[in-house]
Structure formats: structure tokens, C-alpha cells
Amino acid sequence: MKAVRFQRFGGPEVLEIVDLPDPHPGPGRIRIAVRAAGVNPSDWKKRTGLMDKELPQTLGYEAAGIVDELGAGVTDVAVGDRVFGFSVEGPAQAELAVLSYYAPIPPSLDFAHAAALPAAVETATRALDQLGVRNGSTLLVNGASGSVGAAAVQLAVLRGARVIGTASRANHEYLRTLGAEPVAYGEGFAGRVRALAPDGVDVALDIAGSGVLPDLIDLAGGVGHVITIADFDGAREYGVRFSSGDSGRALHALGEIGKLIESGHFTLPVAQTFPLAEVAEAHRVSETGHVRGKLVLLMTGSTASSP
Numbered sequence: 596m597k598a599v600r601f602q603r604f605g606g607p608e609v610l611e612i613v614d615l616p617d618p619h620p621g622p623g624r625i626r627i628a629v630r631a632a633g634v635n636p637s638d639w640k641k642r643t644g645l646m647d648k649e650l651p652q653t654l655g656y657e658a659a660g661i662v663d664e665l666g667a668g669v670t671d672v673a674v675g676d677r678v679f680g681f682s683v684e685g686p687a688q689a690e691l692a693v694l695s696y697y698a699p700i701p702p703s704l705d706f707a708h709a710a711a712l713p714a715a716v717e718t719a720t721r722a723l724d725q726l727g728v729r730n731g732s733t734l735l736v737n738g739a740s741g742s743v744g745a746a747a748v749q750l751a752v753l754r755g756a757r758v759i760g761t762a763s764r765a766n767h768e769y770l771r772t773l774g775a776e777p778v779a780y781g782e783g784f785a786g787r788v789r790a791l792a793p794d795g796v797d798v799a800l801d802i803a804g805s806g807v808l809p810d811l812i813d814l815a816g817g818v819g820h821v822i823t824i825a826d827f828d829g830a831r832e833y834g835v836r837f838s839s840g841d842s843g844r845a846l847h848a849l850g851e852i853g854k855l856i857e858s859g860h861f862t863l864p865v866a867q868t869f870p871l872a873e874v875a876e877a878h879r880v881s882e883t884g885h886v887r888g889k890l891v892l893l894m895t896g897s898t899a900s901s902p
Contacts, residue, residue: 598689599874599892602651604644607875615653618685618693620666625694627660627678631710631868632688634877634890636825642878654874655688655892656681659700659709663691672697679709680849681717688874688892696846701853707865711742711889712852715863719746720848722822722838723754726798730755735788735796735814738803739775740766742863742889743824747800748773749861759791761803766887785810801826801835803884808833864888 596617601609620626632655640646641654659679662672672678680697681687700709728734734751738744739760751758752774760775761784767777778787784807788796797820799811804825811821818834830837855861866888869877877890 596690597871598686599654599871600651600686601642601654604642604650607639607642607878609642610654610875610878612872612874615686615689617691620664620669620693621684622667623669623695624666624684625662625669625672625678625697626664626666627658627692627694628663629658629660629687629690629692629894630706631659631894632692632892633657633710633714634688634869634874634881634892635714636881636884638688639878639882653686653689655686655692656683657710657713658682658687658692658694659706659712660692660894672699677706677709679712681713681844681846688871690894696844696849698849698853701856703857707868707891707893708863710891711863711865713849715742715746715889716750716848716852717840717845718743718824718838719750721840721843721845722800722824723747723751724845725836725838726800726820726822728754728756728798732756732798733792733796734758735792735799735811736760736775737780737799737801737805737807737811738762738825739770739773739777740887741802742886744802745773745888746861746863747802748775753855753860759788759796761788763885769887780805780807785814788814798822800824804829808835811835865891867891868893870894 598615600613662676677700678697680694682692683695740762758775760770761780770777795814799815799821801823808829866886868891
């Protein structure tokens with residue numbers, strides 16, 4: 596199968612499309628013929644050596660496609676089913692992927708929009724669970740217009756929370772459509788939040804990693820009310836919890852999101868799609884940090900809506 600790999604750290608130019616052995620699912624796993632795979636900021640961070648240090652590395656951990664092989668004991672899906680989910684034992688940015696956790700693709704979604712779901716929905720749900728967001732909470736989301744931010748806003752609103760979200764002014768109307776009260780990020784943003792919430796907020800979620808943890812701690816009334824998924828160094832410096840999949844994934848979100856999508860209560864836009872061969876360009880766009888929605892790779896010969 597063809598897959599994305601890099602053998603040295605560096606810019607997008609180090610990415611290669613290589614031939615790797617076809618994977619096969621172990622017990623409780625399934626294999627899919629990948630139709631679309633999500634691109635995440637962690638991809639370029641790995642490529643530049645900011646995360647995992649081993650070489651070579653393959654990329655991708657979320658995909659959508661068609662089941663083509665079942666591991667022992669799998670009875671909840673059949674060959675030919677459309678599914679999306681996580682690949683934790685091998686690359687997802689590949690023609691074939693073994694999924695460890697999966698769910699049926701909601702009927703209204705194409706493959707690209709399904710591939711956009713796993714990381715954003717799981718990360719947002721995990722952070723909201725860890726923060727204890729519930730009916731009556733006031734949540735501040737720093738970096739609310741990206742894929743994780745948009746998911747967090749909508750899921751928090753569905754819990755009955757009031758959500759204040761930071762974003763560029765160009766994305767303020769978009770945040771309003773999701774149910775958030777927008778504020779501009781940048782210098783003076785804490786004062787703009789105080790104008791909306793004079794007593795501060797109950798909890799804060801940092802998705803942008805833009806160096807504002809001290810302000811979030813002040814607005815939320817202490818380090819215990821703040822979580823970051825993006826600022827590892829800041830988390831260590833200020834004692835804020837850094838949430839990652841290593842701390843336990845909210846996998847229940849995969850099975851729950853379909854009903855919300857089909858009822859019209861949740862949507863996650865795909866900002867741009869790229870053929871697998873243009874993965875380097877997807878990385879360049881991702882590194883700008885100004886993406887509304889999700890970046891998705893499409894496998895050769897497939898389209899976003901092909902069955």
C-alpha cells in the first residue's frame with residue numbers, strides 16, 4: 596500500500612509517498628480501504644521533530660473508508676460497511692488502515708467529512724469531560740474557530756454551557772452560528788472577555804497554544820480550572836493540566852456524534868481537501884494556523900462523496 600512517511604526531520608519537502616506492506620487486523624480490529632484521512636497540527640509537529648523522536652515515521656491516526664477485512668471476534672460491522680475511526684497501530688494516511696476504534700459513518704456524511712470527525716470530536720469531548728463542563732457552566736475557548744474549537748463550542752452548548760470563544764474578527768460570525776460569544780484574540784483579549792463576563796469564567800480550554808495561559812488562569816480563577824491541548828511548555832511552567840490521549844480517550848464520543856449530526860445539532864466543516872500526493876501542501880496550510888475547519892487527504896481515485 597502507499598502511505599505517507601518521512602525519514603528525516605524538516606520542512607514539508609521531507610514527506611514521501613512510499614510503498615509499505617499491507618496491514619492486517621488483529622483480534623477486535625478492522626481494516627478499511629481508506630477513502631479519506633484527517634490532517635492534524637500534530638502531523639507537522641512530528642515532522643519537525645517537536646514530538647516523537649524516532650525515525651522513520653508514518654503519519655495519520657484518523658480515517659474513514661470501507662471495511663475490507665475483519666479481525667477475530669469482530670461482529671459489530673461487516674465487510675463493505677462505511678466507518679470512521681482511529682488507527683493507533685499504524686498509519687491512517689495510507690491506502691489501507693487498521694482501526695482500533697470505529698463507528699458507522701452517519702448517512703448524511705461523505706468520507707471527507709467523516710474523516711474530519713475522530714480527533715476533533717474525541718479531543719473536545721475529553722477536554723470538556725475533564726473540565727466538568729455542564730449545564731450552567733461558563734466556558735472560555737481560546738482558539739475556537741479550528742476543528743477542535745468548533746467541536747468544543749458545539750458540544751459545550753449542547754451541555755447547556757455558555758461559551759465565549761476567541762478567534763480572529765473574520766471568524767466571529769462563524770462562532771455565533773455555533774452558539775459562542777466571540778472575542779478577538781491578541782493584546783487586551785482578557786479585558787474583552789471581562790466585558791462579557793465581569794466575574795470571569797468557570798473554566799477555560801486552550802486550543803490555540805498562543806501563550807495566554809496566565810490570562811486564562813486569572814479569568815478562570817486558578818490553574819485547576821484550565822486545560823490546554825496545545826501548550827506543553829506553558830502547562831509545565833504554570834502547573835496547568837495538559838490533556839492528551841495518553842490521559843485516557845473519550846472514545847464514547849465516536850458512537851454518540853452520529854445522532855447529533857443527523858439531528859442537525861452538530862457540524863464540522865472541511866476547510867480543504869488534498870490528494871494524498873499533495874500531503875506536503877496540506878502541511879503548509881496546516882502550519883499557518885488559520886484554518887477554519889478540517890484539512891483532509893483523499894486517496895487517489897476517490898472523491899469526497901464516493902460511496
